[in-house]
Each structure stands twice: as structure tokens, then as C-alpha cells.
Amino acid sequence: MPQEKEITIYDIARQLNISAATVSRGLKDHPAINKVTKKKIQDLAKKLGYRSNTFARNLRKKHTNTIGVIVPRLSSHFMSNVIGGMENIATAEGYNLIISQSLETSKKEIANAATMFNNRVDGLLVSLSVETENIIHFEPFINKEIPLIFFDRIPDNNKCMGIIIDNYKAAYEVTQHLISQGCKRILHICGNTTNRVYSERLRGYKQALADNKIVFDDKLIIKNNLSEQAGSEVAEHILKMKKRPDGVFSANDACAVYCMKTLKQAGIRIPEDIAFAGFNNDPVSKVVEPNLTTVNYPGYEMGKTAATHLINHLKGRSSINSTNIIILRSEFIIRESSLKNNKI
Amino acid sequence: MPQEKEITIYDIARQLNISAATVSRGLKDHPAINKVTKKKIQDLAKKLGYRSNTFARNLRKKHTNTIGVIVPRLSSHFMSNVIGGMENIATAEGYNLIISQSLETSKKEIANAATMFNNRVDGLLVSLSVETENIIHFEPFINKEIPLIFFDRIPDNNKCMGIIIDNYKAAYEVTQHLISQGCKRILHICGNTTNRVYSERLRGYKQALADNKIVFDDKLIIKNNLSEQAGSEVAEHILKMKKRPDGVFSANDACAVYCMKTLKQAGIRIPEDIAFAGFNNDPVSKVVEPNLTTVNYPGYEMGKTAATHLINHLKGRSSINSTNIIILRSEFIIRESSLKNNKI
DNA sequence: ATGAAAGCGCTAACAC
DNA sequence: GTGTTAGCGCTTTCAT
Numbered sequence: 001m002p003q004e005k006e007i008t009i010y011d012i013a014r015q016l017n018i019s020a021a022t023v024s025r026g027l028k029d030h031p032a033i034n035k036v037t038k039k040k041i042q043d044l045a046k047k048l049g050y051r052s053n054t055f056a057r058n059l060r061k062k063h064t065n066t067i068g069v070i071v072p073r074l075s076s077h078f079m080s081n082v083i084g085g086m087e088n089i090a091t092a093e094g095y096n097l098i099i100s101q102s103l104e105t106s107k108k109e110i111a112n113a114a115t116m117f118n119n120r121v122d123g124l125l126v127s128l129s130v131e132t133e134n135i136i137h138f139e140p141f142i143n144k145e146i147p148l149i150f151f152d153r154i155p156d157n158n159k160c161m162g163i164i165i166d167n168y169k170a171a172y173e174v175t176q177h178l179i180s181q182g183c184k185r186i187l188h189i190c191g192n193t194t195n196r197v198y199s200e201r202l203r204g205y206k207q208a209l210a211d212n213k214i215v216f217d218d219k220l221i222i223k224n225n226l227s228e229q230a231g232s233e234v235a236e237h238i239l240k241m242k243k244r245p246d247g248v249f250s251a252n253d254a255c256a257v258y259c260m261k262t263l264k265q266a267g268i269r270i271p272e273d274i275a276f277a278g279f280n281n282d283p284v285s286k287v288v289e290p291n292l293t294t295v296n297y298p299g300y301e302m303g304k305t306a307a308t309h310l311i312n313h314l315k316g317r318s319s320i321n322s323t324n325i326i327i328l329r330s331e332f333i334i335r336e337s338s339l340k341n342n343k344i
Numbered sequence: 345m346p347q348e349k350e351i352t353i354y355d356i357a358r359q360l361n362i363s364a365a366t367v368s369r370g371l372k373d374h375p376a377i378n379k380v381t382k383k384k385i386q387d388l389a390k391k392l393g394y395r396s397n398t399f400a401r402n403l404r405k406k407h408t409n410t411i412g413v414i415v416p417r418l419s420s421h422f423m424s425n426v427i428g429g430m431e432n433i434a435t436a437e438g439y440n441l442i443i444s445q446s447l448e449t450s451k452k453e454i455a456n457a458a459t460m461f462n463n464r465v466d467g468l469l470v471s472l473s474v475e476t477e478n479i480i481h482f483e484p485f486i487n488k489e490i491p492l493i494f495f496d497r498i499p500d501n502n503k504c505m506g507i508i509i510d511n512y513k514a515a516y517e518v519t520q521h522l523i524s525q526g527c528k529r530i531l532h533i534c535g536n537t538t539n540r541v542y543s544e545r546l547r548g549y550k551q552a553l554a555d556n557k558i559v560f561d562d563k564l565i566i567k568n569n570l571s572e573q574a575g576s577e578v579a580e581h582i583l584k585m586k587k588r589p590d591g592v593f594s595a596n597d598a599c600a601v602y603c604m605k606t607l608k609q610a611g612i613r614i615p616e617d618i619a620f621a622g623f624n625n626d627p628v629s630k631v632v633e634p635n636l637t638t639v640n641y642p643g644y645e646m647g648k649t650a651a652t653h654l655i656n657h658l659k660g661r662s663s664i665n666s667t668n669i670i671i672l673r674s675e676f677i678i679r680e681s682s683l684k685n686n687k688i
Numbered sequence: 689a690t691g692a693a694a695g696c697g698c699t700a701a702c703a704c
Numbered sequence: 705g706t707g708t709t710a711g712c713g714c715t716t717t718c719a720t
Contacts, residue, residue: 009698061712352713
């Protein structure tokens with residue numbers, strides 16, 4: 001495709017009557033090269049429009065300066081922020097990101113992992129799909145000691161580094177808040193609990209109940225995919241319930257918001273009849289009326305943390321193997337949707 | 345880093361007592377290779393865990409199977425969809441995406457373009473930052489005939505392919521609708537009009553006014569960055585106006601929504617006092633009350649279209665040079681925020 | 689149908 | 705401080 005011939009270090013070497021090795025060194029500020037020579041090399045390189053050939057270099061050095069990222073979906077506020085944080089660090093450190101989505105299926109996740117492996121990414125950052133129940137498709141990376149960091153949706157019991165927030169604690173706090181607002185029957189909408197993120201939130205919910213001597217009722221647990229549509233369906237379900245809940249804690253905001261919408265249309269008052277809390281601090285949480293109480297999920301921070309640790313490991317500045325889990329601070333945000341008392 | 349030694353075609357060749365050339369051919373289903381040999385090669389390759397070395401291959405073939413993407417920001421609903429569409433096509437065609445954000449600054453955009461160039465992406469997909477006023481930083485690509493497609497935020501008067509929606513027409517339609525709902529003083533919030541996207545919307549707005557014999561009033565044009573905060577500020581401004589508008593057409597949904605929010609708090613009724621329309625069909629548009637009339641921006645389609653055209657060009661299936669602009673269909677969505685008449 | 693051999697552009701060990 | 709040299713793993717032309 002290239003029209004004009006590419007300039008190589010040999011072209012520069014020839015014109016300067018020096019060896020290619022010297023050019024190679026001069027270009028990368030090797031200490032043992034004469035300043036004058038160095039300057040000459042760099043000037044000519046610029047003049048000729050020289051650009052280093054990454055393949056040749058990688059072929060020699062056996063690494064790619066590329067980090068693979070596999071996420072369930074790009075299209076959430078949270079994930080956009082995660083990627084943003086990663087991109088920030090990666091660019092600054094001279095790494096490129098190769099991003100792919102599993103679209104929440106293990107099948108695509110497995111295929112993506114294989115692609116990343118074949119593309120010889122230097123390291124991999126992954127957030128698991130809901131479907132994923134084991135991580136044998138990442139074993140090639142582990143065997144080859146290609147560093148692998150999980151974030152947000154991390155696998156259970158494994159020796160890879162994981163970056164998460166304390167979902168248990170956050171959910172406990174949300175539930176405790178709802179209880180302190182007077183809720184006695186709190187419905188919890190949780191995602192697929194094979195996933196640690198959701199099982200932890202459920203655990204936090206249960207513990208808060210227990211600590212307040214409220215009997216756990218599994219009719220108040222609804223598992224679905226947390227989509228907008230699922231939210232509306234939960235509302236329909238609530239409307240049909242003999243004994244309705246007086247509070248709803250949804251494991252994400254989108255689902256909470258659509259549940260609220262449908263309930264409001266049916267004349268339910270929020271928070272008076274039913275108080276609401278969500279999770280993620282998605283933009284819609286600040287738009288729905290009343291504004292939704294939620295947990296701010298530090299996506300940007302998470303992305304930065306994951307990328308930083310990976311790159312530090314890659315550059316030998318620190319090792320990933322010593323750390324197991326990093327827990328990032330989340331932030332509980334109280335808004336009107338949960339304030340039955342009009343005070344906190 | 346790799347622990348076990350990497351398997352190369354030479355290892356396979358040696359074990360099978362054939363030449364590396366045959367292995368290379370056998371691996372890629374070359375027609376002139378004996379079926380039996382081919383099978384033997386592929387079986388052994390699998391058994392040994394052989395993976396082709398992309399660098400060596402690229403070094404020879406002089407391409408990377410990588411497509412660069414530069415966008416202002418990843419974190420919008422629209423852009424997530426665009427990337428999703430690109431990723432879909434790229435993966436299917438065996439290409440990888442390298443993604444970077446300009447964060448709306450030319451400085452970062454220039455740096456990103458340079459990185460992409462040095463990484464020798466096979467092609468580039470870009471949506472310009474607001475700040476960008478010329479595209480000389482993309483000239484290296486043009487000179488080297490590395491295909492370059494702009495989407496959404498495309499430059500003026502250039503010979504590169506661009507993929508857009510008809511912003512003029514969409515804005516005309518929105519404005520016409522507002523007028524048909526009885527609006528006589530329509531305030532238009534537009535982004536930076538050095539950008540074609542926004543100047544086109546402004547043009548559509550003006551033309552609709554003209555066609556309805558409404559005199560254009562530049563006090564009703566507000567230029568800002570279309571952020572949430574800017575939306576609230578517009579509301580403050582409206583509240584202070586002597587002659588308030590009876591309709592607002594915002595160039596994006598986020599800004600419209602926050603403007604509505606602030607106005608509602610001040611007791612303005614929507615759509616009765618002021619009708620609203622936005623642009624993008626962002627998730628918040630379906631959550632705000634009343635639901636926001638808007639224009640659905642086909643992000644996923646746009647991403648797919650851009651990637652498809654680039655890859656077709658790359659694979660020689662069709663050329664980019666024959667096409668100049670592709671206009672995708674957008675969809676006008678009428679919701680309650682603009683229905684003064686309670687009918688369309 | 690298969691092999692020999694050259695070379696893609698760069699790096700690094702070793703020599704001077 | 706600079707040059708020589710030998711690959712890195714693959715593809716491809718030209719032989720056979």
C-alpha cells in the first residue's frame with residue numbers, strides 16, 4: 001500500500017556513512033553514542049520521515065507493547081470510564097490497547113482470549129462475561145506467564161490479581177440506609193449470582209437484614225439480567241404482589257430506573273410507598289425523578305489502577321504476583337428516591 | 345517473558361522432516377500442498393501449540409491487520425455504539441482495533457495520529473475533536489495512501505471519505521415539528537459551529553424558520569459545549585430573558601435534559617410553556633420527564649459502515665476513493681416533551 | 689508437490 | 705564510540 005518507499009535505519013546509515021547499529025543506538029539515546037553523531041542521526045531521521053518498524057523490533061524483542069482488554073460490553077457508562085482510564089495510562093506509558101467485547105457470552109470471550117493470545121499481547125485486562133463459569137480459556141496466558149489482571153467481574157478462587165470494589169460492603173450500606181429510612185420489606189433485584197459481583201451484593205443485603213433482625217424472604221429476591229426491560233417487568237410483578245415491598249434495592253441503575261418509571265405510571269409514590277436505591281451512579285440516576293440513590297462505581301479509577309499495575313509488572317517495577325485483590329473505594333450517594341424521612 | 349519456548353514452523357518442519365516453506369504453505373491451506381502432508385502439518389501444529397508469529401509475518405507482508413480509531417471521547421452512548429459496530433466487523437474480518445481518545449483537544453488528536461502512524465495501522469477511522477480546524481496531521485496517511493475514513497465529525501472540503509447523517513435535514517425536521525406544535529420563538533443550543541455537525545444543524549434550524557416565515561433572531565442562538573452544566577446554565581439564562589422562548593431545540597440530549605430539569609424546578613411547564621427537542625437519542629432522553637423528543641443517531645450502523653468500507657478497501661474489494669460522503673438514515677423520534685397539541 | 693534461499697528491519701553480543 | 709554479525713520467524717520466488 002505505501003507509496004513512497006519506507007525509510008529504514010540502513011538508509012540513514014548509508015547517507016551518514018555509519019553503521020546501522022549506530023543509527024539504531026542513536027535513535028534511542030543510547031549513552032555510548034557521540035552527541036554529534038546522535039544529533040546528526042536524529043535530524044536526518046526526521047528529515048527523511050523515518051519511522052521505526054514495530055514488527056522488526058518486536059520480532060527481535062519479543063514483545064508487542066500491546067495490552068489486550070476483554071470486557072462484556074463497551075456501551076455502559078461504567079465501562080466507558082474504565083476504558084478511558086486504561087487508555088490514559090497506556091498511552092502515557094507507550095502501550096496500545098486492543099479492545100474486544102464478549103457481549104456477555106462465554107463463547108465470544110473464549111474466542112477473544114484466543115485472538116489476544118495469538119496477537120501476543122504483552123498483558124491482558126479482563127472483566128468476565130456473566131456466562132463465564134471458569135477461566136480455563138485464560139490458562140494459556142497463565143502458563144506462558146503473560147500477566148493477567150481481572151477487574152470488576154473477577155473469577156472466584158484464583159491466583160490472578162483482581163481489582164474490585166467491596167460489593168458486599170456497599171450493598172450492606174445501601175440496605176442499612178433503606179432500613180434506617182423505615183423499610184421493612186426490601187426487594188432486591190440482583191443479576192446472575194454465579195457472578196461474584198452480584199453474589200456479594202446479595203450477601204451484603206442479607207447481612208444488613210440479619211443485623212437488623214429482619215427475616216430474609218426469598219420472595220423478595222428477583223434475579224434477572226438487570227436490563228431496562230427487566231426493570232419494567234419487576235414493576236409489573238410488584239404491582240401484582242399481595243404484600244408489596246416498601247423498598248427496592250436494584251443491583252444496577254438502569255433496571256431501577258425503569259422499574260420506577262413503570263411503578264410511577266401505576267400511581268405508586270416514590271419514595272413514600274416504595275423507596276428506591278440502585279447501583280453504579282449511571283447518568284440516568286441523576287435524571288429520573290426522584291433522583292436515584294446509588295453507589296458511585298469508580299470506573300475511571302479502576303481502569304487506571306488495572307493498567308498501572310499491569311504496566312508496572314511489565315516494566316519490572318513491581319510484580320503482580322505478590323498482590324491478590326485490590327479493593328477500590330466506592331461511594332454511597334443518597335438522593336431523594338430513598339428518603340422517606342426527608343432526612344438521612 | 346514466555347516460559348516454554350515458542351514453537352516455530354522450523355520445529356514443525358524438523359519433526360516432520362519437511363521444509364519450513366511447506367509448513368508455511370500447509371498451515372494456510374495452500375492449494376499445491378498434498379492433503380496428507382497438510383493434515384500432518386496442521387495436526388502437529390495443534391499438538392505443539394504452535395501460534396503464528398504476527399511480527400515475522402507482518403515484517404514480510406508489510407501490513408498489520410490493525411485498524412486505528414481516534415475519537416473525541418469513548419464515554420458517550422453514541423460512541424460506545426460506534427465502537428461496538430466497528431469491533432463487530434473488524435473481528436469478523438480478522439482485524440484488530442487500536443482505539444484512542446483525543447478528549448476533544450487537537451493536541452492529543454495530533455499525538456494520537458502520530459502514534460497510529462508509527463504503529464503502522466492499515467487504516468484509520470476518525471471522528472474529529474471540536475478543537476480541530478485542519479487535518480494536516482492526517483496528511484502522512486494520505487501521502488502514504490493509508491486509507492482514512494472520517495465519521496460523524498468530518499472535516500470540511502476534503503477528499504477523504506466521510507460517513508455522516510444528514511444533520512441539516514434532521515435539524516430541519518425537528519424545527520419544523522416544533523413550529524407545527526405552535527412554537528414561534530425557538531431557542532437553539534448549538535455546539536461549536538466550526539464543526540460541521542453543528543453548523544449543519546444550525547443551518548437546518550434556520551431554513552425551517554425561513555420556510556415558515558419566522559424571522560431569525562440571533563439572541564435565540566446559544567453556543568456552548570453542550571454539557572450537562574451548560575444545560576443548566578442555559579436554563580438560568582432563559583429564566584432571565586424578558587421574552588422567553590416557547591421552544592428549545594438542543595443539539596444534544598444531555599444539555600436538553602439538564603436545561604429541562606432546571607427549568608422545571610423553576611416552575612416552567614414542559615411542553616406547555618416551553619417545548620423541548622434534543623438530539624442523539626441518548627438513554628437519558630427516555631428517562632427525563634416528560635420524555636424528550638430527539639433524533640436517533642445510528643451509532644452502531646455508523647461504526648459498521650465505516651469499518652466495512654475501510655476493510656473492503658484494504659482487501660481490494662472496493663475502493664474508498666470513488667465515494668466521498670455516505671449519509672446514514674437518522675430517525676426523528678417524537679416524545680412528550682414537544683407535544684403541545686397532544687398530537688403530532 | 690516440495691525445497692532452497694533470500695530478505696523483511698531491527699537489535700545486541702561481541703569485537704575493535 | 706562505533707562496526708560486524710547473526711539472527712528473530714515468516715513468506716515467496718525460483719528451482720526441481
